[in-house]
Amino acid sequence: MIKKFIKQKQQINNQDNELSIPEHIAIIMDGNGRWAKNRKMPRIKGHYEGMQTVKKITRKASDLGVKYLTLYAFSTENWSRPEDEVKYLMKLPVDFLKTFLPELIEKNVKVTTIGFTEALPKHTKNAIEEAIEKTKHNTGLNLVFALNYGGRAEILNAVKELYHEVEEGNLTIDDLCEDNIKKYLFTSDIPDPELLIRTSGEERLSNFLIWQSSYSEFIFTKTLWPDFDEQSLIDCLKIYQSRQRRFGGL
Numbered sequence: 001m002i003k004k005f006i007k008q009k010q011q012i013n014n015q016d017n018e019l020s021i022p023e024h025i026a027i028i029m030d031g032n033g034r035w036a037k038n039r040k041m042p043r044i045k046g047h048y049e050g051m052q053t054v055k056k057i058t059r060k061a062s063d064l065g066v067k068y069l070t071l072y073a074f075s076t077e078n079w080s081r082p083e084d085e086v087k088y089l090m091k092l093p094v095d096f097l098k099t100f101l102p103e104l105i106e107k108n109v110k111v112t113t114i115g116f117t118e119a120l121p122k123h124t125k126n127a128i129e130e131a132i133e134k135t136k137h138n139t140g141l142n143l144v145f146a147l148n149y150g151g152r153a154e155i156l157n158a159v160k161e162l163y164h165e166v167e168e169g170n171l172t173i174d175d176l177c178e179d180n181i182k183k184y185l186f187t188s189d190i191p192d193p194e195l196l197i198r199t200s201g202e203e204r205l206s207n208f209l210i211w212q213s214s215y216s217e218f219i220f221t222k223t224l225w226p227d228f229d230e231q232s233l234i235d236c237l238k239i240y241q242s243r244q245r246r247f248g249g250l
Helices: 002-019 032-038 043-064 083-106 122-135 151-167 178-183 230-241
Strands: 024-028 068-075 110-114 142-149 195-198 217-220
Touching: 032 043, 043 068, 043 083, 043 230, 068 083, 083 110, 083 122, 083 142, 110 122, 122 142, 151 178, 195 230, 217 230
Parallel strands: 024 068, 024 195, 068 142, 110 142, 195 217
Antiparallel strands: none
């Protein structure tokens, strides 16, 4: 009888833990350059190691039952970095998907992107489009890469689209509401993130999901992205689970 009670209690605890896993986790992957600098290595080595971390965290998020994992891979401001570094960053998705796509397919992961991807180099776009095509019917984790993404530019783009709607007579000013704006965001078919993590100790959004993160729980960790592992993700989830999400209520 006691063993049966303990087993039932464990099952309840497991169910509670599953229920408190956020549907959508967004991560600002910061600290690659500092990780490399600390080891007297070139910055691109940090980006390479960061790519290995993406693989580990994707696997773990998939195993945990997370539905959406959005990773800030390249911002609209990152073009101002040294040319050699930008070229390497544009090559990373190609190398990442070349080595990891078979496993993503096997794990039922669906690859998508948000951002102004039309401005990316052809080889980068080709690799992404291939991954999107080959995983489009997968029903597990949605792995969302934010590439050439900027939150302000995204909102401005949505406002321009709405202006055209009003101009063409499809909407009036009085019709405008938050749902109209959301319709034209890159994340129109993605729920807002419940949890947003930033690594490396910086405590700012850096133009990432500034509309969508209005009620996200923020966790800022000093761990540099290449050192962020499966246990680091679990530790963040434990902090998330300890919080009460009131959405402005009591």
